[in-house]
Structure formats: C-alpha cells, structure tokens
Amino acid sequence: MGQVLYRKYRPQNFEEIVGQKGVVDVLKRSIEIDRISHAYLFSGPAGTGKTTLARIFARAVNCLSKSDFDKPCNKCEHCLEFLSQKTLDLVEIDAASSRGIDEIRSLREGIRALPFKAKYKVYIIDEVHMLTKEAFNALLKTLEEPPAHVIFILATTEIDKVLETIISRTQHFEFRKISEEDIQKALLIIAKKEKSKVDPEVINIISVLAEGSLRDAESMLDQALSAASQEISTDDIRKLFGVPTRTLLQDMTRALITGDSKTALKIIHESTGEGIDHKAFFKLLIRDFRFLLYLNIDQDFEKELSKFLPKTELDSLVKFAKECNIKKIEYILNVLNNNYQLLKLAYLPQLPLELAVLKITTKTV
Ligand SMILES: Nc1ncnc2c1ncn2[C@@H]1O[C@H](COP(=O)(O)OP(=O)(O)O)[C@@H](O)[C@H]1O
Ligand SMILES: [Mg+2]
Ligand SMILES: [Zn+2]
Numbered sequence: 559m560g561q562v563l564y565r566k567y568r569p570q571n572f573e574e575i576v577g578q579k580g581v582v583d584v585l586k587r588s589i590e591i592d593r594i595s596h597a598y599l600f601s602g603p604a605g606t607g608k609t610t611l612a613r614i615f616a617r618a619v620n621c622l623s624k625s626d627f628d629k630p631c632n633k634c635e636h637c638l639e640f641l642s643q644k645t646l647d648l649v650e651i652d653a654a655s656s657r658g659i660d661e662i663r664s665l666r667e668g669i670r671a672l673p674f675k676a677k678y679k680v681y682i683i684d685e686v687h688m689l690t691k692e693a694f695n696a697l698l699k700t701l702e703e704p705p706a707h708v709i710f711i712l713a714t715t716e717i718d719k720v721l722e723t724i725i726s727r728t729q730h731f732e733f734r735k736i737s738e739e740d741i742q743k744a745l746l747i748i749a750k751k752e753k754s755k756v757d758p759e760v761i762n763i764i765s766v767l768a769e770g771s772l773r774d775a776e777s778m779l780d781q782a783l784s785a786a787s788q789e790i791s792t793d794d795i796r797k798l799f800g801v802p803t804r805t806l807l808q809d810m811t812r813a814l815i816t817g818d819s820k821t822a823l824k825i826i827h828e829s830t831g832e833g834i835d836h837k838a839f840f841k842l843l844i845r846d847f848r849f850l851l852y853l854n855i856d857q858d859f860e861k862e863l864s865k866f867l868p869k870t871e872l873d874s875l876v877k878f879a880k881e882c883n884i885k886k887i888e889y890i891l892n893v894l895n896n897n898y899q900l901l902k903l904a905y906l907p908q909l910p911l912e913l914a915v916l917k918i919t920t921k922t923v
Contacts, residue, residue: 563783564776567748568610570632570641575614576740576772578607581731585611589618590626594678595729596704599686601717602733605773609684612711616640616648616680619709636676647676653693654685662689662696669700669708678709686712687719694721701727735770738762742866744772745779755789756782758866763792763801766841800835802842808874810839810915811846814890815882819919826908826915836907840898846875847894851887853879893917 569575572582581600588594598615600608617630617640630637639645649668651661665681673679683689689697701724704710712728714720736744742765749756760782768775778799786794796803802810806825813822829839852859853876863872897914904910 562777563748563752563780564605564773567751567776569607569614571630572614572618575607575611576744577736578611578733581611581733584731585615585618589629592626594619594709596706596708597701597710597728598712599720599725599728599730600711600713600733601720601730602715603735603770604715605768605771605775606733606736607772608713608733609682612682612713613640613648615711616678616682616709619678619680620647620676639675645674645676647673647679648682649680650682650684652684653688658690659692659696662693662700666696666700669705673707678707680709680711682711682713684713685715686724687714687716694724698723698727736768736772736775737770738765741765741768741770741772741775745775748776748779752783754783757789757791759792759868759871760790760795762866763795763799763842766845767799767801767838799838800833801838802829802834804871806834807839807842807846810843811850811878814843814915814918815878815886817919817921819916822915822919823912826912830908836911837898837901839911840894840901844891844894844898847887847891849875850879850882851884851891854882854884854887889921890918 572586575582598612600612602608614630617632617637620636620640621629621631622634622636623629623631630640632638632641636645640648643650649665651665669679669681683697686697698721701710710728712720712724717725717732742761745756745761745764749761756779761779764775764778764782767778778795781798782790782795785798792804795801806829810822810825812818813825830836849859849863853863860872860876863875867875893914897910897917900910900913901907
C-alpha cells in the first residue's frame with residue numbers, strides 16, 4: 559500500500575488544517591502583517607496538527623511568493639527545500655530521544671550563525687517537556703535573547719510539565735481535540751481520494767474511537783482499508799477494533815433502561831469472551847445515551863442523526879427515547895462517564911462496565 563495515510567495526507571498549507579481555527583487564523587495573520595514572534599509554543603493532544611502546522615508555518619515565513627495570502631506556496635525554492643527537509647535552516651529536534659544539555663548547547667551555538675539561505679532559521683522542538691532540567695535552563699537562556707533570524711516552535715502534549723518561565727517567553731497556542739464531525743469529514747475526503755467505499759457508520763465509529771486525534775482516526779482507516787477487500791463494512795471494523803455489534807449495543811441499552819441486571823451482566827460476560835474492547839463498548843454506550851438525551855430535549859435532533867445513522871438504528875433510538883425521561887438518562891450517563899474513567903486502573907477490563915451496569919440497573923429512578 560506504500561505510504562501510511564497520515565503521512566500521505568499531511569496537510570501542506572493552512573487551508574487543509576482541520577479545526578484549530580483560532581491558531582491558524584492568528585498565524586496566517588501574523589505573516590500578512592509581518593509580525594512574527596521568535597518563540598511559539600504549541601500544546602495539546604497528540605495527533606491534532608502541532609507538527610504539521612509548525613512545518614507549514616516554517617515554510618510560510620520563508621516563502622518567496624509575492625503574495626502574502628498564499629504562503630506557503632510550496633513551489634518556490636525555499637518551500638521546496640523545506641518540504642524535502644534538505645535545508646540546514648530547518649532543524650527538528652525530538653526532545654523525547656535527545657534530551658540532553660549537549661543538544662541544547664550545540665543548538666545555542668547553531669543559532670548564532672546566520673541562516674544559510676532562508677530568511678529565518680526555524681527550530682522545531684517536539685515533546686519539549688521531555689528535556690532534562692539542565693537542557694531546559696539552557697533553552698531558557700536561548701529564548702531570553704533569540705537572534706532576529708531565528709524562530710523557535712516548541713511543541714508538547716504535556717503543558718503541565720513545561721516550566722512557567724518557558725511558557726511566558728513564548729506565544730502559546732493551545733490545540734484542541736478534533737471534533738467527531740470534523741474527523742468524519744476528513745475521513746470521507748480521504749476515503750474518496752483512495753477510491754474506497756466506506757459505510758458512513760464505519761466513519762462514524764472510527765470518529766468516536768479516535769478520541770479527537772485525527773492521526774489515530776487516519777491510522778484506523780488505514781488498517782480498515784488494508785484489511786478489507788473492496789468495501790469496508792461495519793463488520794470489518796467491529797472485528798478489527800473489538801467494537802460491539804449494533805444488536806449487542808441495543809440489547810444493552812434496553813437492559814439499562816428497563817433495569818434488567820441479569821441480561822446486562824450476561825451481555826458483558828459474552829462480549830468479554832468474544833474479545834470485545836470494553837473501552838469501545840463504553841464509548842458507544844455513552845454515545846447512544848447522549849443521542850437519547852438530545853432526542854428527548856429536541857425533536858429536531860432526529861433530522862441531525864438521520865444524516866449518518868442507518869435508519870433501523872435511528873428508529874430504535876427514537877423508540878428508546880420515548881421510554882425514558884431526562885433524569886434517568888442523566889443518571890445513566892453520569893454513571894457510565896464516571897466508570898469509564900476507572901478503566902485505566904482496573905485490573906479486570908470488564909469490571910468498571912459491570913459495576914456501572916449494576917449501579918444503573920439496581921437503582922430505581
Ligand atoms: N488538525 C489537523 N488537520 C489535518 N490533519 C491532521 C490534523 N491533525 C493531525 N492530522 C493528521 O495526523 C497526522 C499527524 O499530525 P501531527 O501534526 O504530527 O500531530 P501532532 O504533532 O499534534 O501529534 C498528520 O500528518 C495529518 O495527516
Ligand atoms: Mg507532533
Ligand atoms: Zn514558497
């Protein structure tokens with residue numbers, strides 16, 4: 559299959575970035591009005607576009623295009639050199655693997671030299687929170703008086719571990735998780751480009767499992783495309799990612815609404831035997847009860863859901879929504895949400911779901 563999807567479809571300009579509108583707008587504007595900072599900090603969850611945007615920005619500040627509005631052009635000499643990573647004016651350091659003071663020291667020496675060709679020498683330091691304390695301090699010194707021809711773009715998934723003194727010396731942008739809707743749109747575009755037929759429900763389930771990471775979503779689509787022959791069906795990805803079947807989910811939803819402990823526990827027991835992923839089970843249950851909540855509050859929501867849910871599925875949800883009130887749904891969602899968070903620590907993966915189910919079915923709301 560060649561290149562993995564998330565590399566193949568890495569956005570090459572600002573317009574292709576999904577979500578992160580605030581960040582993109584400010585960065586673009588800073589190029590148009592030529593007010594560029596010397597140190598940026600990109601923080602946020604993995605797979606949300608930090609590295610991608612850092613590279614786009616590195617090209618944009620060096621792009622030779624006459625117009626300020628189409629930078630980076632990705633065609634000029636500078637853009638091409640940055641794209642092929644064949645320039646010494648773009649330095650990418652992964653702090654997770656090179657954590658030491660030596661790297662930062664050589665960096666401090668490196669930044670004194672003028673760029674070879676470009677206007678700015680750009681340093682992208684990924685996972686900056688992984689640097690050792692000494693390296694941090696050395697970096698701090700560099701940030702205190704960065705030369706005019708240097709731009710730092712620091713990235714981190716753990717902003718809590720970055721020293722306040724570093725944060726205060728940078729222009730800080732917080733990247734957000736990508737919404738399920740935006741993930742779905744992005745995946746549909748990729749599937750189309752790959753000339754693959756994908757069931758809308760497949761896209762939908764992947765968008766739930768990805769938890770806001772577009773990279774993870776693209777990897778899952780990749781796996782699904784490699785596994786399936788021609789058309790990707792829900793069955794393919796259910797098997798691939800341990801997702802419970804629609805029938806199983808519906809049976810569980812019904813058991814929770816009617817307070818049927820026996821059936822609910824039996825479903826968990828059987829699904830464990832079938833290798834169903836409990837995290838996925840939780841997520842899809844939470845998704846269903848959120849749909850029920852919205853259906854309960856607003857009739858028009860049915861139209862929204864019909865855009866991506868298969869009709870049979872929507873019909874059963876609408877029916878369920880009539881059988882329960884908001885208080886009950888709220889209670890169920892609360893318990894599911896609280897117990898979802900126990901998954902990380904549980905020594906039996908099915909236990910948090912079992913406990914949630916017991917709590918819900920034995921309480922009379
Ligand atoms: N906001 C986004 N818009 C478009 N594609 C994205 C976005 N975030 C992630 N991706 C996809 O995921 C891949 C990895 O993204 P990356 O920028 O390396 O994420 P991060 O550095 O935040 O972990 C990209 O090549 C792209 O295919
Ligand atoms: Mg990255
Ligand atoms: Zn260019």
